[in-house]
Amino acid sequence: MRLALRVRMMAAAAVMLLAAQGVASSGEAVVVVKGDAWLPLQRDAEVTFQAVDPATSVPVALTGELWVYTPDSDSLEVPRQLQMRDGRATATLFARTMNEVELQIFEPQWRTVSPIRLPVKSEGRLGTTFFFDGFDGQLVVMNGFPLTGNVRFFGEGTMPRGAHVEVRDRRGSLVLARNLSVAELASNAVDYSVRAIKPIARPTPTTQDVKDFVSEFDRTIRLHTPGQLSVEVTFTAQSAPELPQATGHRQEYIGNDPAAQLPEAATQPQPDGVTTTSVMGYLVRLEGLPTTATVVSHDRSSLSSFSITPREALNYNAPFGVKSADMASATDEAAIADATRMLRWHRRLGGFWAIETFHWDRMETAPLIFDWDRMDRVVNAYRAEHLRLITTITHPPAWSKQGEAPTTPGDLLLWRGWVRGMVERYAMKILGYEIWVNPNTTRWSPKPDVKAYRELVKSTAAEVRGVSAGPRVVAGSTEGFDLKFMEALLADGLAQLIDVVSVRLDPQTSGRLLPSQMKLAEQTAALQDILLRSGTKDKEVWLTGLGWSTMPGGVNETEQANWLVRGYTTALMGGVNKTFWSELRDSERLPWEGEASAHSGLLDSAFRPKPAAVAFNLLQFLLLQLAPDQTTTQGRATVNTFQILPQSSKVPGKIHVVWTSQPGEEELISLRPSPPGALAAIDMLGAEVAPENARALSTSAVGDQNRDFQYRIGFSPVFIWDVGNYQAKREPAPNDSFSTAPEEIQ
Known part of the structure; x- marks a missing residue:
């Protein structure tokens, strides 16, 4: 209403x-x-x-x-x-x-x-707020794991006995529909197999003043789809046994081939009011709400469902990272607790590589006086969450030449002592050292000086290598693709001393520009060419900052997710080895306050996941352990094709990431799966995308090798997974779904 x-x-x-x-x-x-x-x-x-x-x-x-x-x-x-x-x-x-x-x-x-x-x-109606037990008290759940639904009552009104719960993806498709019972609060006993969180004495059974009581629903609920979801709950006077009930909710994988799904669903007889559908290749039973049901109240909310991160995200070649918690800047207990919470979120989102800035002036408070306790706390906190730590070492102390970059022999000697002390103390607990931030700008005080920066890189590399061959030496860290600066930096054999060249594309410079408008692919190719000419084509390329701000003048939250997928995909296709999103969380509460980077987070300041967090989580699962194949076009659509590597936890095959160039553009594309498989498509926020020719495909023979799947593609990116031989019917392992892997990090 x-x-x-x-x-x-x-x-x-x-x-x-x-x-x-x-x-x-x-x-x-x-x-x-x-x-x-x-x-x-x-x-x-x-x-x-x-x-x-x-x-x-x-x-x-x-x-x-x-x-x-x-x-x-x-x-x-x-x-x-x-x-x-x-x-x-x-x-x-x-x-x-x-x-x-x-x-x-x-x-x-x-x-x-x-x-x-x-x-x-309330207008005399009972308030009923439904929620799933989520991560960190948020409306966030982990895909594939059993969920507990709860309801909070408040106000005055008739106590409901049942609840019809519907979960839909962002395209409006039902992924779950269940009729569940609510504890009637009749006594300390539990009715209808419903477990109350705590015993509560019997109140008046119909109209009552309910003081923030929390009740727990019965029966296991499990989602088979990651992504951005909506939850709608209708509370009824009828209990669950009086509403349609499916014969069971056991996971049944039927594959993604439309020719197999319809016959399989037809062989599953269900009571009246219960239908079946396919969600990510699983047969899902949907319990309906009869029109005769008496509606007591209604609730609606959003829900973020995150996939479990496979262990291969911990591998060195995993390309996804985040500029994470800035724990080194935390000094009081509240700030440290806040940073620790951010690291837990980083772990849940995936992309297990992290960058943390170590400020020289905070770590060496006076010549040869080191704050090792602060650095220990940071390093140990990242290790506790299984995050792979890269540090950016920067920011001269005030006692060092009035805060200018270390260029004199004395300052370089002090710098080398700090670097050596870190490498000796932490060994492989820190996996890389990025040298300075944006030395091609006034961040290199008093003005940019490529020759002076080269000396700092040489000094740092000598100290790291003098202690350990393990940590990566990362140089460049330029603001944007400053190719002239990079070419001068890598001349005269300096490229032989480092492992990685890095570039930062921070939100301050990104604005609303798409990756294509930033010439990301072309600039990456030009940088690779500089490495080739310097005789070091084996060196890695990292983007140690990539992000778009959601403050006024930037992108909106859905656009941020769109730009993120395009940016990471373009970087991977161009041979970028790692890309670190900037930042994990907004640092300002109000969207219009602060600078651009204060609002480029995957989470807002209250730890609410933005759509970009959902897109990042989905992306880091789908695009792990892939090799770029080719970029092609079909009309106005760009098709980026990756080959799934044999060592991947995903089944062998291909993954295509597809989009059009401009808002409002659409293109009908055709893709043929590897025999005898089928294709599974989801958009950037986890909604399943059905083939335009699904009806024709459903009448073909299962595994027909001469079928093209047709998809209508728009400006929002779509992942199309060629699932290869994954079509044979099988019994899935526990917690197995479209977005989990055999080995996973809890």
Whole structure:
């Protein structure tokens, strides 16, 4: 049900509200909401925002994008961007709490911030909030593992006895539909095989005031799809036995061949109200909700399902990394706890390689006085989460030539002592040392000097190699592909002293540019050519910073995920050995504050996964242990083809990553699977993509080698997996699904 709320506020009231919140206005335009407006509990509310001049209350015909922030995104569903036309913008809000909800709306033209608070009213209905037990208290689950569903009751109303839970992917396809029972709270005993979290005395059985009680659903729930999902729950007066119930929910793999899926599903007789479908090659039983069911309440939320990271992500040749927790900068207990939490998230997302910056001035507080305790804490924290640590060593101390880069013999001697001390102390606990940050800019104080930087690289390489041949020596670290600087750096045999050349494409320079607009493929090829001319074609190339910001002027969150997939895919096709996303988490709370890199995280500042986190997790599973094959085009679609290496935990075959160049473009492409297999396709956020010719394929013979699978491709990247001989029916191993591997990291 939709409730239309006209949103306006008298200008005087708007000014008073802004003043009360301490918000500075330019006097040009603020966004207001009707002072006594409210939201209905767990019902869609259509809200219209109005731009006004705060001094005159006259509406302002403002056109452009608004940015919306809410401090509790789990309790309030609201778009993060709104399009304002002629001074108005409309949005649908869904409140999941009885508490007053808070919004802040940023208008970038005048840079005004408008705080808005709306009360939530239950209208005499019981509040029911559904959630899965997730990771780190977030709406996050691990794909393929058993899930526990829970519900929290609040307010007054009729206690439900059953719940119809539907989970859909971002394309709207059902991946789970279950009818579950809710504890009736009849007594300390448990009814309907439902386990209560704790015994609760019997309240009034129908209308009651329920104080934040949490009840646990029955029966195991298991998702077979990673990605960005939506959860919709309808609570009913009927218990689960009174609703359609499938005969069982045991995992059954039937393959991705449409010719095998339909007959297999047809052989599975089910009770009335239960249907079957295929999700990622698994037969899934969907329990329906009868139209005769009595609806008590309703809830809706988002859910991120992450795949388990295969152990091959720990291998040296794994190409995915993240600029992670910046734990070395943490000094107090709260900051250290925050950084430790970030490392746990890094582990869950995958991409087990990490970069941490070691600031010379923080590690050597005075000449020959080292803060080894701080460095020990950092190194041990990464090892505790099985993360492979690379350090960027940079930032001169104030006592070293007034904070300039180490170029004098005395400063170089001190630098060498610090480097040697680290390598001796940590050995292979630190797997690489990247020398400085952006020496082709004013980060090399007082001005860029390639000859001086070459001496620093030589000194560092000598100290590392003098202790151990293991850690990689990484040089370059240029801002962008500064090919002239790189060529000068690698001249006269210096390339023989290092293992890796690195480039940083940080969010400050990326803006809204696509990887293709940044000429990522061409620039990578030019750098490879410089290495070839220097006689060191075996040297690795790393991107130690790649990212796009979701602050105003950057990309939106869905675009960030899109750009991420394109960037990593293009880098892999171009022979880049490792790419580190910049950053793991936003460092600023409000999307419009700070610099670009403060909002390039895979997580926001409250640890909410952005779509880019889902895309990164999916990407690091699918594109591990691959070899670039070729890039081709079909009409307006670009097809990047990788061969799955024999040592991969994935079945042999190919993976294609496909997209079109411009928003709004579409192209119908055809791909023929390796005999006698089929193709499985998912988009960048985990939604399964069906072939356009699925009906024709379903009537063909299983394993027919003369079939082309046709897919409609758009601007959003799609992964198409040639699953080869994986079509034979088999009994899957525990936790086996499209996105898990035989050996996995828990």
